[in-house]
Amino acid sequence: MSVNGEEVFEGKLAKNDIIEPKDWMPDNYRKHLIRQISQHAHSEIVGMLPEGNWITRAPSLRAKLVLLAKVQDEGGHGLYLYTAAESLGISRDEMLNALHTGKAKYSSIFNYPTLTWADIGAIGWLVDGAAIMNQVMLQRTSYGPYARAMVRICKEESFHQRQGYEVMTKLSFGTPEQKEMAQDALNRWWYPTLMMFGPPDVESPNSDNAIKWRIKRETNDQLRQRFVNQTITQIEYLGLTCPDTNLKWNEAKKGYDFSEPNWVEFKSVIHGNGPCNKERLEARNKAHKDGEWVRAAAMAFADKQNESTIAA
Amino acid sequence: MKDNQGPMWEVFVQKKAGQPFVHCGNLHAFDKEMALQNARDLYTRRGEGMALWVVLSSNIVSSSPEDIGSFFEPSNDKIFRHPTFYQIPDGVGHM
Numbered sequence: 001m002s003v004n005g006e007e008v009f010e011g012k013l014a015k016n017d018i019i020e021p022k023d024w025m026p027d028n029y030r031k032h033l034i035r036q037i038s039q040h041a042h043s044e045i046v047g048m049l050p051e052g053n054w055i056t057r058a059p060s061l062r063a064k065l066v067l068l069a070k071v072q073d074e075g076g077h078g079l080y081l082y083t084a085a086e087s088l089g090i091s092r093d094e095m096l097n098a099l100h101t102g103k104a105k106y107s108s109i110f111n112y113p114t115l116t117w118a119d120i121g122a123i124g125w126l127v128d129g130a131a132i133m134n135q136v137m138l139q140r141t142s143y144g145p146y147a148r149a150m151v152r153i154c155k156e157e158s159f160h161q162r163q164g165y166e167v168m169t170k171l172s173f174g175t176p177e178q179k180e181m182a183q184d185a186l187n188r189w190w191y192p193t194l195m196m197f198g199p200p201d202v203e204s205p206n207s208d209n210a211i212k213w214r215i216k217r218e219t220n221d222q223l224r225q226r227f228v229n230q231t232i233t234q235i236e237y238l239g240l241t242c243p244d245t246n247l248k249w250n251e252a253k254k255g256y257d258f259s260e261p262n263w264v265e266f267k268s269v270i271h272g273n274g275p276c277n278k279e280r281l282e283a284r285n286k287a288h289k290d291g292e293w294v295r296a297a298a299m300a301f302a303d304k305q306n307e308s309t310i311a312a
Numbered sequence: 313m314k315d316n317q318g319p320m321w322e323v324f325v326q327k328k329a330g331q332p333f334v335h336c337g338n339l340h341a342f343d344k345e346m347a348l349q350n351a352r353d354l355y356t357r358r359g360e361g362m363a364l365w366v367v368l369s370s371n372i373v374s375s376s377p378e379d380i381g382s383f384f385e386p387s388n389d390k391i392f393r394h395p396t397f398y399q400i401p402d403g404v405g406h407m
Contacts, residue, residue: 023377076354083320092317092340152337156358181336298318298342305343 013214018144021087029213032206034088036215038095041081042106045099046200046280050075050114051123060116067120067164073156080149087145100285108266109192111274118171118178124164126186126193126231130159131153133227141241142214165234179239186235187243191261197224199263220298229255318342320369323351325361333365341366 005024013020019025048071055071058064082092095283098104109127135157138150144168171182198204198220210216228247235242246259317340324333336355341347347366356364375383391397400407 020377022374073357076357079339079354083340086320148337199404217377295316295318295342299316302342304316 009258013142016214018147019142020144028037029215030088032209032213032215033146034085034090036206036210037081037085037088037146038090038098039105039107041078041085041095042099042104043110044074044078044081046106046110046284047127048078049280049283050110050112050276051120053114054117054120057117058120058126063167064182070124070160070163074161077149077153078154081146084143084145084149096288100281100288102272102281105270107196108269108274109196111269111276111280112188112192115188115275116181116185118168118181119189121164121167121171121182122185122189124160124162125168125234126164126189127196128157128160128164129231129307130193130227132161133223137216137218140217146199146215168238168240172240174184182238183240186240190243194224194228194261195257195263195269197221197227199266203263225255228258232256318346321347321351321366322369322372323355324350324367325355325363326363326365327360328362333363336360340367 006026009019009023009025009029011017012023019029051067051071051074055064055067058067082095086092086097095104099106114123132154135150135154139147139154141147141150168182168185171178173179198207201207201219201221204220207216207219211219232242232247244259246257248257249255268274272278297307319340319342320338321341322338323336325336326333339347339350341350343395344366348364351364351366355361387393
């Protein structure tokens, strides 16, 4: 079976066909997907924390409603992705346990603090903008359930980026103090956002297989370049300054030359030493533990319902 | 304390009356009512539908990819099931 299965699998990839849960797939393809999709799900869930920080302090009722809706969406995205990963044979509990014990990774960006309201704008604009760039590509990923989750997520994400840019617009065209706040947020989020695309192609340990299996269709560096090209115009419109002093238009490649983020910092944050790693994990663990009685009660109720159905 | 997420349910949504129910994803829930409420919260936040079905994933019976050949083959050699198999004389108009 396995030789034949491998041929069928390779044939499908060659034809741009989609792999579905019950299809034969190589172990490493399955493992790669479980790692990538679960990390993606964890990122959505942990990503609720820095934004949740500002729900009670949003500057207007409108801003609060919008932020609540956005954070709820992120929770939903996490759920879509967890079930996509579960279709590969890992349980939700295993994934949550890996997150809560610090074994699983999530996007390094969420280990930075949200110090001001402008950070909420910067996250929606830059962080969600970078995520969209990656996710648009993933709508055509080779694994069916992942691709379908991405299609739904992309539909919902565009509102996130727009609301973030709206916050930045209001601040940038507001008082000098507000503009300064917007600039400060841009300064702090610029490089961490560039890190979101992952290490440079020459050092990216997982990229080769991901491209070969059509899980990814573009490399980290390609996506990062596109993001910079697109974002500079948006920075200019706001009248803000990109913190990268080496930023320069390169006519030959029709794109900007820009400074790489600090990859030593990136590795350090990934390995648990960012400003908020500990706080994020504690918040996740607390939420999970606090919800334990709800899950137990729901299960007891379901069992009781089942008993009474059987009895009747 | 035992801790799990409840069984998996499949969710189908109908955009509006008259249209088919289409599979849109899945979720965990402990009972039917919770499955329906979670499906509403998770899959219809932007007017995606006016009706929902939820069904326990374990109750779904599905074909297997390995059996595609033998299972679906009978439909391939019956070209007479398609309208293009038949010749209609000129002059009888649209049929």
